[in-house]
Amino acid sequence: MVQDYGSALNFIPLNRRKFIYLTGMGVGAGLIGSVPVLGSSIPEELLSPPAALKKELADVALNTAKSRGATYADVRIGRYLNQFISTRENRVQGVSNNESYGIGIRVLANGAWGFAASSKVEKDAIAKTAEKAVQIAKVNARLQSAPVILAPQKGVGEVSWKTPIQKNAFEVPLKDKIDLLLSVNGIALQNGANFVNSALSQINEQKYIATTDGSYIEQDVHRLWPTFTVTKLDRATRRVETRNALSAPVGMGFEYLTPDSKEEINGLFTLYKKRYNMQEDIKTATLQLTDKLKAKPVEPGKYDIILDPTVLFLTIHESVGHTTELDRVLGYEANFAGTSFLTLDKWRSGKFKFGSNIVNFVADKIQPGSLGAIGYDDEGVPAKSWNIIKDGILVNYQTIRDQAHMLNLKESQGCCYADHWSSVPFQRMPNVSLQPGKVPLSALDMIKNVEKGLYFLGRNSYSIDQQRYNFQFSGQLCYEIRNGKIAGMVRDASFQATTEEFWNSCTAVCDQNDYRLCGTFSDGKGQPSQSSAVSHGCSTTLFKGVNVISTASKID
Amino acid sequence: MAILSKEEAQALLKKVLAFSKADECTVSLSGSESGNIRYARNAISTSGDISTLSLGVSASFGKKTGSASINEFDDASLEKVVRRAEELAQLAPENPEYMPLLGPLEYKEPIGFVPATAAITPDQRADAVGKSIQVAKDAKLQAAGYLEDTTGFNAIMNSKGFFGYNRDTDVVFTITTRNEEGTGSGYAARGFNDITKLDTLSTTKIAASKANGSIGARSIEPGKYTVILEPVAATYMLSSMFGFDARSADEGRSFLSKPGGGNRLGEKLMDEKVTIYSDPFNPELPASTWNGDGSENKRINWIEKGVVKNLSYSRYWAKQKGVQPVPGPSNIIMEGGTMSVEDMIKSTERGILVSRLWYIRMVDPQTLLLTGLTRDGTFYIENGKIKYPVMNFRFNESPVIMLNNVEALGKPERSVNVESYRSYLIPPMKIRDFTFTSTSEAV
Numbered sequence: 001m002v003q004d005y006g007s008a009l010n011f012i013p014l015n016r017r018k019f020i021y022l023t024g025m026g027v028g029a030g031l032i033g034s035v036p037v038l039g040s041s042i043p044e045e046l047l048s049p050p051a052a053l054k055k056e057l058a059d060v061a062l063n064t065a066k067s068r069g070a071t072y073a074d075v076r077i078g079r080y081l082n083q084f085i086s087t088r089e090n091r092v093q094g095v096s097n098n099e100s101y102g103i104g105i106r107v108l109a110n111g112a113w114g115f116a117a118s119s120k121v122e123k124d125a126i127a128k129t130a131e132k133a134v135q136i137a138k139v140n141a142r143l144q145s146a147p148v149i150l151a152p153q154k155g156v157g158e159v160s161w162k163t164p165i166q167k168n169a170f171e172v173p174l175k176d177k178i179d180l181l182l183s184v185n186g187i188a189l190q191n192g193a194n195f196v197n198s199a200l201s202q203i204n205e206q207k208y209i210a211t212t213d214g215s216y217i218e219q220d221v222h223r224l225w226p227t228f229t230v231t232k233l234d235r236a237t238r239r240v241e242t243r244n245a246l247s248a249p250v251g252m253g254f255e256y257l258t259p260d261s262k263e264e265i266n267g268l269f270t271l272y273k274k275r276y277n278m279q280e281d282i283k284t285a286t287l288q289l290t291d292k293l294k295a296k297p298v299e300p301g302k303y304d305i306i307l308d309p310t311v312l313f314l315t316i317h318e319s320v321g322h323t324t325e326l327d328r329v330l331g332y333e334a335n336f337a338g339t340s341f342l343t344l345d346k347w348r349s350g351k352f353k354f355g356s357n358i359v360n361f362v363a364d365k366i367q368p369g370s371l372g373a374i375g376y377d378d379e380g381v382p383a384k385s386w387n388i389i390k391d392g393i394l395v396n397y398q399t400i401r402d403q404a405h406m407l408n409l410k411e412s413q414g415c416c417y418a419d420h421w422s423s424v425p426f427q428r429m430p431n432v433s434l435q436p437g438k439v440p441l442s443a444l445d446m447i448k449n450v451e452k453g454l455y456f457l458g459r460n461s462y463s464i465d466q467q468r469y470n471f472q473f474s475g476q477l478c479y480e481i482r483n484g485k486i487a488g489m490v491r492d493a494s495f496q497a498t499t500e501e502f503w504n505s506c507t508a509v510c511d512q513n514d515y516r517l518c519g520t521f522s523d524g525k526g527q528p529s530q531s532s533a534v535s536h537g538c539s540t541t542l543f544k545g546v547n548v549i550s551t552a553s554k555i556d
Numbered sequence: 557m558a559i560l561s562k563e564e565a566q567a568l569l570k571k572v573l574a575f576s577k578a579d580e581c582t583v584s585l586s587g588s589e590s591g592n593i594r595y596a597r598n599a600i601s602t603s604g605d606i607s608t609l610s611l612g613v614s615a616s617f618g619k620k621t622g623s624a625s626i627n628e629f630d631d632a633s634l635e636k637v638v639r640r641a642e643e644l645a646q647l648a649p650e651n652p653e654y655m656p657l658l659g660p661l662e663y664k665e666p667i668g669f670v671p672a673t674a675a676i677t678p679d680q681r682a683d684a685v686g687k688s689i690q691v692a693k694d695a696k697l698q699a700a701g702y703l704e705d706t707t708g709f710n711a712i713m714n715s716k717g718f719f720g721y722n723r724d725t726d727v728v729f730t731i732t733t734r735n736e737e738g739t740g741s742g743y744a745a746r747g748f749n750d751i752t753k754l755d756t757l758s759t760t761k762i763a764a765s766k767a768n769g770s771i772g773a774r775s776i777e778p779g780k781y782t783v784i785l786e787p788v789a790a791t792y793m794l795s796s797m798f799g800f801d802a803r804s805a806d807e808g809r810s811f812l813s814k815p816g817g818g819n820r821l822g823e824k825l826m827d828e829k830v831t832i833y834s835d836p837f838n839p840e841l842p843a844s845t846w847n848g849d850g851s852e853n854k855r856i857n858w859i860e861k862g863v864v865k866n867l868s869y870s871r872y873w874a875k876q877k878g879v880q881p882v883p884g885p886s887n888i889i890m891e892g893g894t895m896s897v898e899d900m901i902k903s904t905e906r907g908i909l910v911s912r913l914w915y916i917r918m919v920d921p922q923t924l925l926l927t928g929l930t931r932d933g934t935f936y937i938e939n940g941k942i943k944y945p946v947m948n949f950r951f952n953e954s955p956v957i958m959l960n961n962v963e964a965l966g967k968p969e970r971s972v973n974v975e976s977y978r979s980y981l982i983p984p985m986k987i988r989d990f991t992f993t994s995t996s997e998a999v
Contacts, residue, residue: 001915003975095648096623097640100610115604119558119627132605139678140593140600143686174647182649195807233808238816240809240922332596334700335732335743336974338914338931341997343738422606461919463950465929470950470996472927474919494919494927496950496994527594527702527730529977549993553925555811555825555956 001337002317002462003524003531051158051208051218058210060123061105064130066212070107070137072150073130074211074379077103077121078421081204083170087181088197089189095174102421105130109137111147113402117422151404151412153381155214161375163222164368165253169202172254180257184282188230191286198228198282201249201521203533215380223371223533224256225249225521226278232289241292241491243285243476246310246458247276248518249533251371265514267443268455268479268486271308273516274369288477291489298478298493300550304453305495305543306446311475312434313518313536314459319499320361321432321536323468324388326397330406332427336527338466341499342394344406352394355503360435361389363398365414370535371519372431379425381414388432392504400427419530426526431517433537437509443540446508453481454493454548459518461494461551472496474551492552502543510539558587558607559674562721565711568611568629573713575638578615578645580657581715583638584848585611588708591676593685596700598692600685605678615641619654622647655871658850660717668724668842673751674707676727681705684729684756691760692733697767699760701731705751712848720846727751728972728979731760732932733767734999740945741999742766743912743932745788747972747979749842766911766933773945773999776936778992782907784900784937784984787969789930791982792913795973797924797955798832798888800858802867806877811924811956812867819867826862826959831891833857840970841981843886853886862959892965892983900964900986902940907986909935909942913951924954929996948999949992961988 058075065073082098103126104117114137118129169177181198188196203223210216227245234240250256252274259277264270269284270277307315327333328340346352364385365372374383379401388396399407400416418425447455458476465471474494480487497505519535560568565585572583587609594602610627615638622644626637685703692699709723730745744763748754785793797811805812805819812820835855836843845853849871857865866882874881901909908930916928930948937943966984973980 001975091651091653092649093651093653094623095621095644096625097644098625099637100625100627102608102627112600113602115602117604117606119608119610136603136605136678139682140603143595143600143682143689145599174644178647178649195809231809235808235816330597331698331700331734332601334596334698334734334741335594335702335730338998339734339738422608424602424604426602461917461927463915463917463927463929465948465950465996465998466914466931467996467998469998470929470948470994472950472952492920498997524975527974528590528592528704529975549952551919551925551927551952553920553923553952553954553957555923555954 001524002314002520003522054208055210055216057121057123057126058208058216060126061103061130062210062212064127065105065107065134068131068134070109070134072108072212073105074209075103075105076378076418076421077208079206080420081170083202084199085177085181086197086199087185089185089195090182092178100420103129104418104421104423105133106424107133107137108148108150109134110141112137112141112144113148114140115424148402149405151401151409153213153379153401153412155211156217156376156380156382157214158216159375160218162220163251163373165222166255167253168222169224169254170204180278184228184278187279187283188286191283192232193230193286194233195231196228201225209376209378209380211380213380217376217380219375221374222253223249223251223521224254226257226276228282230282230285230289232293234293239293241289243289243292244458245278246271246281247278249371249521250369251373252369292491295489295491297552298490298548298550300548302545303548304450305546306443306450306453306455307541307543308443308457309516309518309538309540310458311456311473312538312541314462315471315473316432316434316536316538317520317534318462318464319468319471319502321429321534323499324397325427325429326399326403326407327427329397330403333525337525341467341469347394347397350393353392353504354389354394354500355392356506357392358437358509359389359392359503359506361432362435363388363430363432365430367431367517367535367537370431370517371533372535377414377416378418379412379416381412381416384414386413398427398430403427417532419532423530428525428532429523429534431535431537434509434541436512436515436539439511441508441510443510443514446510446540446542447481447486448484450481451483454490455479455481455486469498471499492550493548494551495546495548497546502546505544505546506541507544508542510541514539558589558609559707559709559723560585560587565709565721566719569711569713572611572613572634572638573715575635576615576715578617578642580616582614582657582712583611584710584712585609586710588706590704590706591678591681592702592704593681594702595685595689598689598699611637613637613641615645616654617645619650619652620645620648621651621654653872657714657716658718661720661846661850661852663720663846663852666722666724666842666845667837668749670725670750673705673725673727673749676705676751684754688731688756688760691757691764695733695764695768697733697735697764699731699733701729703729714850718850722844722846725749727754729754729756729759730974731763733760733763735767735771738999740767740771741932742770745972745974747970770933770945773947775947775995778949778994780989780991782904782963782986782988783990784897784904784907784909784986786897786911786984787971787982789910789913790985791971791973791980792916793958794955794982795976796918796926798885800868800885802869803873805867809921811922812864820864821867822864824863825956826859827962828862829962829965830859830862830959831857832859833889834885834887835889836886838887838889838981841887841889841979847883849883851881851883853883856882858885889981890968890983892968895964895966897966897984900966900984901937901942904937904986905939907937908946909937919952924956925952926954927952929998948996950994950996951991952993953991958987958990963988
């Protein structure tokens with residue numbers, strides 16, 4: 001489930017138990033204030049030790065595990081760097097750097113998994129941690145009814161991979177980053193905003209993975225998320241409205257924040273693809289709030305709804321991404337996020353009509369700029385891509401090495417990920433993307449063909465049940481469409497649908513020119529809960545006859 | 557060892573502070589030893605032992621502050637993290653809201669540490685999980701559960717002489733049982749500081765009886781119903797309400813904002829049966845006795861007989877408003893009565909028993925309107941008896957409106973919100989006119 005709440009105002013990183021907090025230990029003591037202490041421009045000394053040293057350390061773990069009886073082991077030596085800058089109005093609220101370094105060892109012994117992690121990355125301590133992992137596996141093996149079956153993976157040798165960034169965000173001077181955020185806030189205030197929060201999160205995972213298959217993989221993963229929340233009040237009507245940035249968290253460097261007109265879409269207003277103009281977006285946002293404060297209440301009922309990628313990606317994440325996770329289907333997540341209605345019989349039939357004929361979903365770990373892109377997963381499986389929904393039919397799931405055999409797969413799909421050195425790797429969602437339409441179609445043309453509709457942009461409230469049937473979403477912006485024309489903004493609109501019915505009501509998808517990657521930094525799953533970053537590509541899409549409810553409420 | 561004693565923490569923090577060249581500096585340590593077993597399909601799926609220790613530094617020059625953290629503890633790393641925080645501070649613009657640090661504080665020793673929990677072994681964990689799996693097998697159900705124990709500490713020292721140390725233990729057990737066909741599901745959750753209070757066998761039996769009792773759910777029309785929320789359901793519903801922050805209220809952007817300006821302090825906002833407070837010395841739910849900003853956590857009433865009695869004021873906001881600072885809630889305890897859930901069912905003519913709620917997200921922060929769904933056992937009540945299980949509902953409801961519609965409150969229980977991993981003491985509650993907006997086939 002997504003736990004980042006999407007706005008600068010409510011930025012609550014999921015890894016709250018992994019990062020130290022300096023401010024307020026109290027329950028709910030203004031979560032805004034208790035942002036974890038994250039990172040700064042990173043000097044060279046922070047780069048991890050050379051690969052040769054890490055190989056030596058990793059071999060201590062692998063060899064100890066094997067000598068204690070492990071039949072398989074993988075080890076992650078990770079250095080995790082973060083920098084987080086948060087501002088409100090004309091001031092910086094927090095500038096922080098976080099760094100965490102340690103080792104996690106996972107072993108298979110007597111047919112059961114064991115895991116141990118420690119921040120002591122020295123040979124003696126590593127051997128002890130490996131022993132502990134084997135001990136845990138053996139203790140737990142007595143409760144195991146069937147041994148773990150691991151899909152084979154040929155060792156890839158000594159290899160490396162790096163996110164293809166053009167400008168390392170950690171090397172951009174702090175002053176430039178602060179200036180950008182404060183200039184963004186300034187634009188909001190000049191245009192009549194009452195409050196504005198903006199933030200920039202930068203993440204660098206330097207991860208070394210070694211497995212007993214003979215893989216020694218060095219990866220340098222970068223992510224960036226610029227965002228804001230702007231607020232306007234209308235004292236007379238006592239209304240408060242906010243609008244969040246229509247940016248995306250990306251697997252890119254600071255180049256994402258260099259505006260480029262070639263990466264803009266001239267729709268109802270400007271929207272952004274692989275480059276983002278934060279200053280332009282906040283001006284648009286602040287001006288839109290004036291209309292939002294005057295928006296009329298939505299009339300509940302059936303509408304044809306048009307979803308911009310900035311809201312559709314989250315609908316995809318919840319209703320397609322999680323629904324097709326094999327571990328959920330099998331019941332491994334039953335005690336936390338839940339299971340899935342896409343049971344194996346539906347897949348085996350080869351006929352289960354998940355969506356209309358134009359609905360095609362591809363899973364991948366490779367799209368450049370996406371949050372899911374990597375070279376190899378945490379079990380040493382090379383990144384790949386595969387169909388999940390083909391011409392509306394359920395054809396595959398997402399899985400890892402110890403569950404691949406349940407789909408009769410000969411190899412893993414490479415979806416294994418641990419969010420920290422102290423976390424156990426398990427199945428995490430790859431990018432799951434809706435393929436663009438083959439017929440040329442823009443969002444503005446799509447609007448022309450709608451008689452009674454609503455056009456949603458920007459992620460907002462979201463909720464779905466534990467088997468992924470019933471969902472409810474709203475947008476940052478919602479425009480009424482009457483007879484092919486935009487007829488002003490409405491408020492309090494949420495669309496409520498069931499997954500199968502919704503995707504079968506999909507009648508048009510815009511073309512490749514409208515395709516964008518949106519995503520989240522904080523997809524929460526597992527116990528202890530881990531956070532993973534994932535993107536979903538899609539173009540603006542039309543759904544016929546969807547139920548829209550009004551969420552207007554009053555407490556006085 | 558990730559758990560430092562008070563003396564060890566004090567010595568290490570003194571050493572770090574000695575590197576500081578800033579005008580003001582705060583250094584903090586946080587460490588935990590944690591073990592877990594996760595199981596599903598009646599077998600263990602993952603299990604681990606995790607040890608972490610990290611150091612945070614916040615340095616200020618005038619009103620310019622920077623923060624950095626690290627988890628390596630050689631002298632070079634200690635100095636490096638201090639220098640890095642100072643570099644960030646020098647680069648940061650002035651924060652007009654900066655408040656000078658507080659000095660030494662006399663605080664009472666916290667009571668959250670239980671040696672038995674700290675001493676748990678992998679074998680004890682496996683035994684506890686083994687019992688739970690056996691209950692599920694006996695009831696012909698599939699168990700998916702999670703047991704996690706943690707021993708942790710926090711210590712903070714600043715250049716004005718404040719030093720705080722808190723150590724505590726925690727164990728959380730959650731269990732979901734489902735039948736093979738996927739037509740019935742039940743859940744139970746328990747949290748304690750003291751692991752000897754945890755009984756995985758009886759807890760799993762509760763989940764099993766809910767699972768078998770929820771098979772064959774009928775669909776009934778959504779709409780407004782009287783509901784009985786079990787403590788875990790009530791906890792999920794109320795969790796987003798507990799900030800009690802004065803500033804966002806004064807700024808006109810929370811449910812505690814007064815129409816026309818200011819906040820609702822002193823106003824009656826809920827039914828008079830509602831009293832919500834914090835108390836770090838509650839034996840069922842102890843909390844730290846000091847706060848990260850260097851002030852003391854004491855017992856404080858937030859809502860008293862339905863009236864907003866106190867709001868949390870940061871030191872900056874308190875100064876702006878000319879009031880005393882009030883730290884945020886150290887824990888959340890809601891008063892109740894003596895009724896059990898069974899008593900509440902007996903007194904209900906027509907209503908819905910809700911075992912648990914799920915995937916709750918904010919729809920409107922001004923009214924705290926939330927949406928989410930029922931899960932793991934929803935039952936129709938008629939004439940004082942549970943008649944049959946019903947399909948799950950989606951709701952759109954505000955906890956503030958809900959706490960105006962209180963019919964009865966039962967005996968408070970410690971319950972856990974697994975999304976935030978926080979525990980609360982919350983009673984079961986009977987609420988009229990709770991708004992369900994659609995049904996879901998999900999089991």
